[in-house]
Amino acid sequence: MSRVRAFCLGVWDFIVGDDWRTALGVVLALGLTALIADASIAAWWVMPLAVLGLLALSIRRAARGAARSG
Amino acid sequence: MSGAELGLAVSVFLACTVEAVEALTIVLAVGTTRSWSSAMSGVGAATLALAAIVAALGPALTSLPIGVLRVAVGGLLLIFGLQWLRKAILRSAGLKAKHDEQETFREETEAARALGVKPAGFDGYAFAISFKGVLLEGLEVAFIVLTFGANQKHVALAAAAAAAAVLAVIAAGVAARAPLAKVPENTMKFAVGVMLSSFGMFWGAEGAGASWPGGDAALLALIPSVLIAANAIVWMLRRAIPVAGGEEPVPAEAPELTGVSA
Numbered sequence: 001m002s003r004v005r006a007f008c009l010g011v012w013d014f015i016v017g018d019d020w021r022t023a024l025g026v027v028l029a030l031g032l033t034a035l036i037a038d039a040s041i042a043a044w045w046v047m048p049l050a051v052l053g054l055l056a057l058s059i060r061r062a063a064r065g066a067a068r069s070g
Numbered sequence: 071m072s073g074a075e076l077g078l079a080v081s082v083f084l085a086c087t088v089e090a091v092e093a094l095t096i097v098l099a100v101g102t103t104r105s106w107s108s109a110m111s112g113v114g115a116a117t118l119a120l121a122a123i124v125a126a127l128g129p130a131l132t133s134l135p136i137g138v139l140r141v142a143v144g145g146l147l148l149i150f151g152l153q154w155l156r157k158a159i160l161r162s163a164g165l166k167a168k169h170d171e172q173e174t175f176r177e178e179t180e181a182a183r184a185l186g187v188k189p190a191g192f193d194g195y196a197f198a199i200s201f202k203g204v205l206l207e208g209l210e211v212a213f214i215v216l217t218f219g220a221n222q223k224h225v226a227l228a229a230a231a232a233a234a235a236v237l238a239v240i241a242a243g244v245a246a247r248a249p250l251a252k253v254p255e256n257t258m259k260f261a262v263g264v265m266l267s268s269f270g271m272f273w274g275a276e277g278a279g280a281s282w283p284g285g286d287a288a289l290l291a292l293i294p295s296v297l298i299a300a301n302a303i304v305w306m307l308r309r310a311i312p313v314a315g316g317e318e319p320v321p322a323e324a325p326e327l328t329g330v331s332a
Binding site: 015019030059 | 146159163166300
């Protein structure tokens with residue numbers, strides 16, 4: 001493995017961690033917030049709902065994994 | 071000091087304390103079994119590297135337009151905070167092993183002893199393990215210092231909170247002369263996860279163009295809301311998720327400070 005690849009993988013692991021779906025969900029939620037706000041509609045509610053959903057889904061995946069492996 | 075600045079200082083202090091406790095365990099292990107001077111050289115080199123990272127990236131981040139900074143930093147803080155929170159929730163629910171400083175100390179000590187004879191002078195092993203331990207544990211804190219500090223235009227305050235935490239942990243470590251096993255690490259990680267997620271959500275939405283009802287005061291609702299939601303998930307996990315095989319319920323251990331009743 002080249003050093004550049006190893007560095008990139010390290011940065012990915014540092015920021016995204018072991019749940020890329022949550023990271024992707026955060027990016028999509030921010031995008032949706034921007035779209036709604038751009039249409040001059042109140043958009044503050046998007047992030048709290050998204051965070052609650054993403055956290056619940058992430059925990060659900062991890063808990064199922066723990067139950068299977070445990 | 072404003073509420074946001076207080077939140078910054080508390081978040082950085084807690085995050086830094088947790089990481090410093092973990093780094094201290096590693097340094098103690100190689101220091102006591104190999105060489106204190108080499109281990110401390112590793113600590114010094116890693117501290118300089120971390121300070122250089124913060125000093126180099128801090129001004130670059132703070133020079134970004136506030137909208138770009140908030141959406142980027144808010145998103146990163148949120149991704150980071152959700153990772154901390156997820157792990158803390160799983161630990162509180164008994165689905166993930168809690169960090170055990172005594173066990174880490176024992177493993178590191180055994181690994182250091184297994185290498186055999188110590189060199190008379192500089193011990194490369196003690197230096198490298200200390201350097202790596204402090205750098206890796208410190209990188210997360212440097213990231214939080216930079217993102218929180220840049221967003222609040224207060225990197226100095228964030229750095230001061232981090233330094234205060236390190237000094238407190240060093241003082242406690244010197245006094246105890248042992249790993250700080252009694253520090254409630256999971257509770258602190260839980261709190262950091264809540265703070266990072268709340269501030270990340272707040273800044274990310276603002277950067278994306280949303281306006282929070284009540285402005286900055288919305289944080290006073292966001293932080294407890296995230297805390298309540300996280301505790302509710304812990305409570306539900308303890309009741310609902312079976313341990314391997316689906317037969318035994320998860321043992322309801324006493325909560326640390328998250329306010330969850332077993």
